[in-house]
Amino acid sequence: MTGLTSSEEWARVLATAAKFHNYSARNAMLLWAQAEQRGMQLTRVAGYRRWLELARQVRKGEKALGVIAPVRRQLTAQEAAQRAKQGRPAYDNTGRPAKVIMGFKVESVFDLSQT
16 A cells, blocks of 8 residues: 555545445445455445346456455343443334444455456
8 A cells, every 4th residue: 555655546546435435434445455456447346146136247256355344233132231231322213222233244345347
């Protein structure tokens, strides 16, 4: 990422980030770095199943790009009660135990050019 020292490189990073309005700035940077390393020009990025839903097939042998995705799960009633006692958010707007981020994982995505 030493290439970010020039305004031209920074403009390319920002242009890439603008194409991924659903991704965090960190994931946009991660995608940009992977694309730069592979000599790719990113357009639209989605997971394998999403491309299938869009009637597109990822070409055999294409290497996925990685993004960081949260792992969420709903609290049990006991966990929610314990969190509430501690003054931490424990319930959603409907009064059910909230969904919380338990960690992160690498999710595979593909660019349109790989389909």
